[in-house]
Amino acid sequence: MKTLYKLLYVFAFLHITACDKPLEYFDINDGDDHLTGKSKYVVTATPVGTEGVADYLLLADNLESGSITTQGNGIEQDGSYRYYVTHKNRFFSMLYGQGNPGAVTTYRLDSLGHLVKVSNFQTETVQVFAPAGDDVLLMKVPRSGNEFCQMYRVNARQYSIVGEEQVNIVQLAGNGERAHFTWATQVGNKVYAPYMSIKGCCGDAFGTAFPDSSWVAVFSYPDLKVEKVIRDNRTSYIGAYFNNGLVETELGEVYAFSPAAATNSSKVTTTNPSAIVKINPSTEEFDQQYFFNIEKISGGYHIDAWTYLGENKFILTMYPEPNSIDGLTRKFAVVDVAEQSFKWVSGTPDDITSVTSINNYAPMDGITGYIGITTASEGSYVYVFDANLATAKKGLKVEGGTITAIHKLNY
Secondary structure: OHHHHHHHHHHHHHOEOOOOOOHHHHOOOOOOOOOOOOEEEEEEEEEOOOOOOOOEEEEEOOOOOOEEEOOOOOEEOOOOOEEEEEEOOEEEEEEOOOOOOEEEEEEEEOOOOOEEEEEEEEEOOOOEEEEEOOEEEEEEOOOOOOOEEEEEEEEOOOOOEEEEEEEEHHHHHOOOOEEEEOOOEEEOOEEEEEEEEEOOOOOOOOOOOOOOOEEEEEEEOOOOOEEEEEEEOOOOOOOEOOEOOEEEOOOOOEEEEEOOOOEEOOEEOOOOOOEEEEEEOOOOEEOOOOOEOHHHHOOOOOEEEEEEEEOOEEEEEEOOOOOOOOOOOOEEEEEEOOOOEEEEOEOOOOOEEEEOOOOOEOOOOOOEEEEEEEEOOOEEEEEEEEOOOOEEEEEEEEEOEEEEEEEEEEO
8 A cells, every 4th residue: 555655645745737838937047046145035925806716926125124016926826725835945846736746836037036836746645745854845745534644855956755665554653543743843853743533534634632742853864764653741732734833943952932822622721821832852751840831921811823933042922812712813922942931022013813833033143033913903014023122013915915035045
């Protein structure tokens, strides 16, 4: 069966899809970069007032001022749901095929700062896509039925599979449920993949009988063999579906957050608090001396997502009401995970309808973060967050679209 999967998926990857763009999009030298020292930002946005329309890729010279528009501008993507990752100075746009194969389109900036397409191929729909070594690690995680998670290493410059493996997620969970990976992060020469324990059946696929535990699978890299599972029971599962909840800092320390949002029959059953925990990479165990109880220090609020700024600083995106994981409007806070300090951010709007999560940009200076915020009254802006001041202000305006991602490329 594994051989059959391999043949099918390799064929899917190597099949080059038809493209309605001119062939000269591919007629460039995609070897080593000879950079000019300049850069541009790729801001993706979904056109306002449309349904089933994919994002546009827009270019901006800076994120702190000015405006860009989706009207007559940008590169339109195929399909309704796109997800993005930047690695090795390449921008990967991935179609979420909702069970069907989806296109993976790769872009770079040419010597004039134009966004050009360098590859277009198909892959099975994946739920995890993360930089690791020279690769983008892809993980197709079934929520029911099939017990195997397929993992692929796609070289970020060759645009082809250079390795693959699978893991039995029912055996990995070991509790009668299945391990559903929320994301993956390279830590040293390994990959840490937090997972939820989910039923995967019974009309309650994402429900669980184990709401008060955390799990992180440790994979060797590049051969993707499970070495161990790191466990803890002071909070709940790490991260969330399509949401990276684990970060390695510049000093090699590993921090992870839990939204404390596990459910059973659609009701939140987690009794542990939303918190930030720490893993010691040398022992590959949770640090029992470290527990940053965000729910307590914030007055009952749960973490929804975070953006790492460097130097142990994070911007937390919080749910709108205490003791709840409901609602679209978000609150924001600055934390220093080393000092366990917490400050609410001022300057964000009240009528938020959309916030970017895993696709934010930070120059890793420990101060600045850029998050896309859309409001009902003013539309979409890139908000500039200052961790030192615990403030946010409007930066680049995106007219005619809802911001979905912010990335940077050099040329």
